[in-house]
Amino acid sequence: MRPLIGLVLALLAALALPFAVYPFFLMKGLCFGLFAVSFNLLLGYTGLLSFGHAAFFGFAAYVSGHVMKQWGLGPELGIASGVAVAAVMGLLFGLLAIRRQGIYFAMVTLALAQMVYFFCVQAPFTHGEDGIQAIPRGKLFGLVPLDNMYALYYTVLAIFCLGVWVVWRAIHSPFGQVLKAIRENEARATSLGYRTEHFKLAAFVLSASLAGLAGATKTLVFQLASLTDVDWHTSGEVVLMTLLGGMGTPLGPVVGAFFVVTLENYLAEVGAWVTIIQGFIFVLVVTLFRRGLVGEALAYWTKHSRNRSRSGASLPSPSA
Amino acid sequence: MITLFGYPIQALMGQLLLGLINGAFYAVLSLGLALIFGLLNIINFAHGAQYMMGAFVAWLLLTYAGINFWLSLILAPLALGLFGMALERLLLRRLYKLDPLYGLLLTFGLALIIEGAFRQAYGVSGQAYQVPKLLQGGINLGFMYLPLYRAAVVVVSLVICLATWLAIEKTKLGALLRAATENPALVQAFGVNVPVLVTGTYGFGAALAGFAGVLAAPVYSVNPLMGSNIIIVVFAVVVIGGMGSILGSVLTGFGLGLIEGLTKVFYPEASSTVIFVIMAIVLLLKPAGLFGRTA
Incomplete structure (x- = not known):
């Protein structure tokens, strides 16, 4: 029951937060949080380190920006086309x-992503160094004008929750169990009869699509798609967010993403210090702490509660 | 004007030479990567940063101490070698029992720190480095003008690659290195100090990168971003060649540099992506790489 209460509380907090904190900062965190969660599906649960996830994030940002600005389609179609292109790229890569x-x-993913970068x-259609600027946000389903900051925030929050829910469902399904088996010991998973390449490919496509969803949403929020989004630094950043938050923990990457985004906000003025x-x-x-912030906290928590229950159980025996 | 396939031969040869020079740097850098990977099982993401540092050390020595190119060619690799050995002792050593991916992540972090620090200190505009007096000018070969320094870069790189190959294949130390690559525990049991061997190898790899950096300084401008620009291409080169054989990675480096140069003549739009495309094709046809032993 306790996790459910926590979830409800977190959701309530997320609903109320834009009235206390600058919404655009929160939305940036949510977009990169979703990006990191999608990446974590590969690194944390399948054991695959992709060093080129910016390709999906950034290219989907370009595609949805182009669709919304040049073709004048609505935000839902813009985001959907970004995700679709990211999925196809995910399949090929x-x-x-x-x-x-x-x-x-x-190394292969990094090199392929660099190819996408040079293509961009x-x-x-990407407008080189300028990027696609002043992308209209339009109206969600032709009804809700997204230029309203709060409407935009709740849309982004809904997209974020949808993405996280998809990953959550994936890792808590038989499919996710096979992914974890591949992470622990691929040869054994193969010997048990699983076509591990198929599972790895499916995880890769799913992860790429969700990274695309994050990138397309980012375009919607900031009305901009630029070369920074496809740069290898961005690929490195998502690795950092996941690693710092805790790979293999469901929400650790979100914590890591908010940490890194906050850091960038404070250090944006001082040149290369962010890097x-x-x-x-x-x-x-x-x-020092390979389990990441959330991972270490969880480990501490379980160790602590285990110690408590153990000391409780050993009370009746007084002799040492 | 003489033409070949409808292209002026001067331009064609010029691009081929430029390709050969790029190839020389690919070869030296992928050689160092392969050496380090063989013994440490770590992909050294900081290799590009170490190459950039080599160029910067040469530039700093010239600007602030008046030390010329030839002395830098010795001093910079030495400095980088010491720097590399310190890194190995202090940081990389802690990771040997872990998944090799952690080594990649750690060296990636180091690359960010180094690149960021140089960017903070010197900006991104790049510093010019004069070609040494002895190698200024060039020879007119009739069909093309050959700048002396650029020819020297290709020759020196080839010599370095061959010397490294000979040292590894024909000397006692090289034999130990190869044995330790195969089975470090066994070599250690024979009384060889493998940890020192490992430290030395990483230092040598870093020195090699620094050496390439000094060579590169007069060709390109000395720029904090020069390392990260080249290292990703070198990764693709390493995937194409496979890290199983030293001569293989040298051959792949030069070959891909030439192909890149040719692409610049015939289809310039693709010149920055051609190596990645080749990598994709090689992965489809021969996943282990052209000279690779295992997938």
Whole structure:
């Protein structure tokens, strides 16, 4: 029962928060939170390190921006087309990348994402260094004008919840169990009769689509799609968010995303310091707390409650 | 004007030479990556940053101490080697028992710190570095003008690659290195100090990257972003070649540089993506890479 109460409380807080905190900051956090959650499906639950997730995030941002601005379609169609393109890209990249394992998988995804980056630098529809600017937000289903900050916030919150729910369903299904088996020991999963490539590919496509959803939503919020979104730094950022929050924990990446977004907000004025501090966080997390903020907190919590119950059980025996 | 396939031969040869130079850097950098990966099982994301540092050390030495190119060619790799060994001792060493992905993440973080620090200090506009006096000018070969320095870069890179190959295949130390790559525990049992070997290898890899950086300084401008720009391409080169064989990675590096140069002549729009496209094709046809042993 307790997790349910927590969930309801969190939802209430999310509904009330825009009246206390600047909504655009919250929306940025939600978009990157969803991005990190989608990434975590691969890294945390399947054990695949994609170093090119910015390709899906950023290209979906471009596609939905183009659809909404040049074709004049509504936000729901804009986002849907971004997700669809990201899914197709995920399928193509996934087919290539899962042919190699481990460290090579990371290098292949990074290289493919760099290809997308160079494509975006040259393709006319992305407008090069300028990016697609002043993208109209339009009306959701032709009814709700999204230029209203609160309408926009609740739309973004709904999209975020939908994305997180999809990932939650995926990891708590038999499909998710197979993914975890692949993470723990792929050879054994294969020997049990699972076509692990199919599962890895499905996870990759799902993750890419949700990363696309996050990117398209980001376009809707900031009315901008630019080269920063497809840059390898963005790929690195989502790795950092997931790692810092705690990979393999359902909501750790969201915590990590809000942490990194806050950091960027405060350090935006001081040049390359964001990059330097992000680098230090990487080094710290990898060397000192690999379970991430949420992961370490959970580990502490379980250890603590176990100790308490153990000491309670040992009370009747006085002798040492 | 002489033409070949409808293209002026001067331009064609110029681009081929530029491709060969890029290829030389791909070769030296992927060689270092392969060496480090063989023994440490870590993909050194900081390799690009170390290459950039090499170029910057040369530029700093010249600007603030008046130390010329030739001395920098020795001092910068030495500095980078020491820096690399310190990194290995202090940080990388903690990760050997973990999944190799953590090594990639740690070195990625290091690359961010290094790149960010140099960007903070020197901006992104890039600093010019003069070609050393001895190698200024060029020779007119009739069909093309050959700048001396650029020719020297290709030759020196080839020599370095060959020397490394010889050292690994033909010397006692190289034999130990290969044995430790196969089975470090066994080599340790024979009384070889494997941890020192590992530290030395990482230092050598970093020194190699620094050496390439010094060579690159007069060709490109010395820029904090030069490392991250090249390292991703080098990753693709490594995926294409596979890290199983040293000569293989050298050959792949030069070959891909040439292909990139040719693409610049015949279809310039694709010149920045051609290596990634080749990587995709190789993954489809021969997933282990051209010279790779295991997938």
